[in-house]
Amino acid sequence: MTVVPLGIPRRLLEFTIDGEPVRTTEGSTILDACRAAGKDIPTLCQGDTLTPKNACRVCVVEVEGSRTLVPACSRKAESGMEVKTDTERARHSRKIVLELLASSVDMSTTPQVAEWIKEYEAKPDRFGPGAARLNEEPKIDNDLYVRDYDKCILCYKCVDACGDQWQNTFAISVTGRGFDARIAVEQDAPLTDSACVYCGNCIEVCPTGALSFKSEFDMRAASTWDESAQTETTTVCAYCGVGCNLTLHVQDNEIVKVTSPHDNPVTHGNLCIKGRFGYQHVQNRD
Amino acid sequence: MDLHFGDSKPTDDERAAVDALLGPPESSWEGADRSDADLRWARGGREARDRRDLLLPGLHAINDRVGWISEGALNYLCRRLTVPPSEAYGVATFYAMFSVKPRPATVLHVCTDLACAAAGASELCAGVEARLGLGSGVSVERSPCLGLCERAPAALAIKAGDPVRTAVSAPATVHDAVLAASAPDSAPEEPPAAMAVPQAGDPALTLLRRVGVVDPGSLDDYRAHGGYTALRRAFELGPAGVIREVTDSGLVGRGGAAFPTGRKWQATASQPDHPHYVVCNADESEPGTFKDRVIMEGDPYALVEAMTIAAYATGAHKGYLYLRGEYPRALHRLEHALAQARARGLLGDDVLGQGYAFDIEIRRGAGAYICGEETALFNSIEGYRGEPRSKPPFPVEKGLFGKPTVENNVETLVNVLPILTMGAPAYAATGTAKSTGPKLFCVSGSVARPGIYELPFGATLGDLLELAGVRERLRAVLLGGAAGGFVRPDELDIPLTFEGTREAGTTLGSGVVMAFDDTVPLPRLLLRIAEFFRDESCGQCVPCRVGTVRQEEALHRIVARTGAAAADDIALLREVGRAMRDASICGLGQTAWNAVESAIDRLGAYE
Numbered sequence: 001m002t003v004v005p006l007g008i009p010r011r012l013l014e015f016t017i018d019g020e021p022v023r024t025t026e027g028s029t030i031l032d033a034c035r036a037a038g039k040d041i042p043t044l045c046q047g048d049t050l051t052p053k054n055a056c057r058v059c060v061v062e063v064e065g066s067r068t069l070v071p072a073c074s075r076k077a078e079s080g081m082e083v084k085t086d087t088e089r090a091r092h093s094r095k096i097v098l099e100l101l102a103s104s105v106d107m108s109t110t111p112q113v114a115e116w117i118k119e120y121e122a123k124p125d126r127f128g129p130g131a132a133r134l135n136e137e138p139k140i141d142n143d144l145y146v147r148d149y150d151k152c153i154l155c156y157k158c159v160d161a162c163g164d165q166w167q168n169t170f171a172i173s174v175t176g177r178g179f180d181a182r183i184a185v186e187q188d189a190p191l192t193d194s195a196c197v198y199c200g201n202c203i204e205v206c207p208t209g210a211l212s213f214k215s216e217f218d219m220r221a222a223s224t225w226d227e228s229a230q231t232e233t234t235t236v237c238a239y240c241g242v243g244c245n246l247t248l249h250v251q252d253n254e255i256v257k258v259t260s261p262h263d264n265p266v267t268h269g270n271l272c273i274k275g276r277f278g279y280q281h282v283q284n285r286d
Numbered sequence: 287m288d289l290h291f292g293d294s295k296p297t298d299d300e301r302a303a304v305d306a307l308l309g310p311p312e313s314s315w316e317g318a319d320r321s322d323a324d325l326r327w328a329r330g331g332r333e334a335r336d337r338r339d340l341l342l343p344g345l346h347a348i349n350d351r352v353g354w355i356s357e358g359a360l361n362y363l364c365r366r367l368t369v370p371p372s373e374a375y376g377v378a379t380f381y382a383m384f385s386v387k388p389r390p391a392t393v394l395h396v397c398t399d400l401a402c403a404a405a406g407a408s409e410l411c412a413g414v415e416a417r418l419g420l421g422s423g424v425s426v427e428r429s430p431c432l433g434l435c436e437r438a439p440a441a442l443a444i445k446a447g448d449p450v451r452t453a454v455s456a457p458a459t460v461h462d463a464v465l466a467a468s469a470p471d472s473a474p475e476e477p478p479a480a481m482a483v484p485q486a487g488d489p490a491l492t493l494l495r496r497v498g499v500v501d502p503g504s505l506d507d508y509r510a511h512g513g514y515t516a517l518r519r520a521f522e523l524g525p526a527g528v529i530r531e532v533t534d535s536g537l538v539g540r541g542g543a544a545f546p547t548g549r550k551w552q553a554t555a556s557q558p559d560h561p562h563y564v565v566c567n568a569d570e571s572e573p574g575t576f577k578d579r580v581i582m583e584g585d586p587y588a589l590v591e592a593m594t595i596a597a598y599a600t601g602a603h604k605g606y607l608y609l610r611g612e613y614p615r616a617l618h619r620l621e622h623a624l625a626q627a628r629a630r631g632l633l634g635d636d637v638l639g640q641g642y643a644f645d646i647e648i649r650r651g652a653g654a655y656i657c658g659e660e661t662a663l664f665n666s667i668e669g670y671r672g673e674p675r676s677k678p679p680f681p682v683e684k685g686l687f688g689k690p691t692v693e694n695n696v697e698t699l700v701n702v703l704p705i706l707t708m709g710a711p712a713y714a715a716t717g718t719a720k721s722t723g724p725k726l727f728c729v730s731g732s733v734a735r736p737g738i739y740e741l742p743f744g745a746t747l748g749d750l751l752e753l754a755g756v757r758e759r760l761r762a763v764l765l766g767g768a769a770g771g772f773v774r775p776d777e778l779d780i781p782l783t784f785e786g787t788r789e790a791g792t793t794l795g796s797g798v799v800m801a802f803d804d805t806v807p808l809p810r811l812l813l814r815i816a817e818f819f820r821d822e823s824c825g826q827c828v829p830c831r832v833g834t835v836r837q838e839e840a841l842h843r844i845v846a847r848t849g850a851a852a853a854d855d856i857a858l859l860r861e862v863g864r865a866m867r868d869a870s871i872c873g874l875g876q877t878a879w880n881a882v883e884s885a886i887d888r889l890g891a892y893e
Binding site for chain 2: 054055056057058060068069071074075076089092093095096097100101103104126127128130131132153154156163168169170171172173174175176177178179180181184185186187188189193194195
């Protein structure tokens with residue numbers, strides 16, 4: 001059972017979404033309210049366990065009186081706000097954002113993007129064959145992680161998860177700027193020379209597969225990765241007494257990766273190196 | 287926080303540069319040799335982390351001394367400040383003036399932006415590069431606008447060492463620029479700031495009346511020319527009285543956004559959270575803008591006095607002057623002015639004997655246009671990457687260090703002096719009903735007398751260009767810089783007011799008026815603007831990070847095309863431009879398509 005902590009009572013705000021009156025608690029974002037009202041707004045950089053970064057801009061909506069569009073993921077709802085989620089203007093920006101992203105990085109492993117590209121009629125190849133892309137080879141410098149920046153949309157989630165929002169290891173940062181900005185560790189070094197503690201929390205939050213477990217990366221490369229054939233079993237980590245929940249992804253009777261449920265009040269999806277990677281002994285059959 | 291530092295050690299020089307800024311390290315926790323005492327106690331926690339804002343000065347210290355920032359130097363600085371090396375690396379690589387790869391001690395920045403490009407910057411670059419090849423000990427870098435547009439083309443040499451040496455060459459010839467780079471100490475002195483003010487000495491001037499008249503190094507001279515009467519008047523009025531005067535004067539921000547200054551001050555002053563901060567935005571990086579430099583070089587005490595008044599009115603006791611890194615002379619003048627003001631009790635614990643404490647710290651930028659965006663500037667001062675924050679919350683509520691902050695640019699602040707000395711009604715009588723007071727314009731390009739002009743609001747573009755001596759065969763005028771828009775030569779009757787330019791479908795922006803005659807190839811100019819935004823995008827949001835690249839690519843494709851051949855790409859530009867304007871986080875992305883759009887629509891650039 002998931003325990004939801006009850007905070008202090010909050011005021012209800014009244015405003016409208018697409019002309020319909022809605023109520024939401026003070027402090028909620030427009031996105032929270034939209035989702036509660038059953039509105040489908042695409043999001044990429046938004047993370048359920050992280051402070052919204054509003055970097056991708058795919059969730060923009062129109063708010064009456066605002067000069068520019070507003071990111072639904074981070075803007076707090078206010079009384080009397082008139083939000084329009086599906087105007088031509090908002091749809092146009094979402095479409096262009098999808099085109100810009102899909103023309104510059106490989107989004108083949110990003111869930112839902114293919115649907116959105118279809119829905120918004122985005123045509124990522126219309127910028128021509130000469131359109132600048134990252135075109136970088138995956139960085140494989142250790143046995144646990146692969147960093148494939150060709151898939152990175154710079155959502156900052158890994159930076160936030162590694163930094164002061166969860167892990168407090170601060171191994172990851174954004175370097176450079178503009179189109180040349182990259183996620184990297186200090187001095188663009190291999191991961192093994194960095195402050196990384198291999199908790200895997202960055203992989204847990206990565207929305208595109210730019211960060212992946214070596215196990216998953218290798219199986220994908222060998223075309224043996226088959227999510228439909230996998231079972232997921234949530235259990236409790238046995239290494240210490242904290243009580244972190246582990247979700248074991250099992251394919252052909254082998255654990256292929258370990259994640260953690262984000263709604264777990266103890267860990268919110270975060271693990272340490274042992275919980276995340278210390279599973280080989282379970283399946284050592286010698 | 288368990289920080290991991292690599293094994294790289296700083297050289298003696300690098301260590302000395304950091305220690306000169308921070309003092310010697312006190313324990314092995316900060317990078318000193320291990321002593322017995324270190325085994326029994328640890329330093330760190332909030333106190334150590336609260337010095338994060340010294341990261342940017344620390345990076346400057348290393349870069350100034352050595353010319354680049356090595357891994358060992360960065361590690362040592364991180365240890366001293368308890369900053370994670372990955373974050374410090376992210377900050378160091380954000381700024382154009384820093385390098386994390388070895389490079390020669392001398393860097394020659396050759397401006398390739400609009401005014402300089404029109405004045406032959408590419409020939410200058412080629413000539414300088416031919417003379418300063420490999421092994422010359424000079425790295426030649428193409429630079430965005432150096433703010434020397436009245437003396438285009440311009441070059442700035444920075445020679446690392448103790449102390450760092452700089453030399454400006456403008457208007458630059460290949461010979462002068464090479465001389466400045468190879469022997470910055472013996473390069474000829476820059477002309478006085480007043481040379482940039484063709485109206486200098488005119489008694490009718492308000493904001494520029496002291497430039498060229500007063501000795502910028504002398505506090506006494508400043509006072510002899512009316513200096514510090516406005517601050518005395520401020521103390522008579524009290525904080526609420528000052529805000530009332532500023533509100534009644536109708537002053538609006540001169541940085542481009544035109545927000546009412548009085549309202550901003552009132553909103554900051556009334557915040558219950560403390561401390562309050564005053565920040566002067568002197569990160570003047572808009573291509574074509576150089577007015578703030580001229581004020582800071584020609585009348586530095588005026589800015590110090592105006593910041594003191596802003597602080598007094600809003601209840602701040604600490605001010606930051608964020609100065610762009612490309613302005614070495616303004617830095618020296620301001621440093622001197624601050625020291626003199628402190629020594630004479632005009633800054634410090636007891637300003638003018640009124641029991642009011644206020645002091646100003648200068649923070650140097652390091653080559654990033656985006657840091658002129660108010661929230662990016664806060665991040666930069668705090669030691670983070672200069673990425674804009676999303677608003678709300680607005681700076682008046684949560685600004686620098688998360689505290690209520692009033693941020694104004696140099697020209698806005700300097701306007702406060704005449705408001706207090708002449709009184710709000712007299713000030714508001716200047717200009718038009720909606721745009722009150724005097725306004726500075728940075729005129730450059732194809733004119734006989736480029737420079738800063740002061741005119742009351744309401745003069746037309748034609749009036750201004752006539753003053754500056756517009757040349758024949760005018761093809762286009764860029765208003766408001768790269769983020770502004772072009773107008774045609776038959777639109778010279780546009781009144782230079784906020785409402786007048788808005789009505790004409792353009793903007794006053796930061797006061798740039800750049801004239802181009804028909805010898806300047808328009809598509810090349812647009813390409814330069816697109817390149818500028820692509821270079822200067824911080825990369826945080828997608829519409830700007832990728833949109834500016836796609837914009838530049840499309841302009842490359844149509845550089846020599848017109849009509850139907852360009853139609854597809856122009857349609858593409860419009861679509862991308864619209865999303866950049868609508869969905870970018872900050873003003874950089876939102877305005878990156880303005881100039882190109884206006885060139886297509888108003889000038890018929892590709893017809």
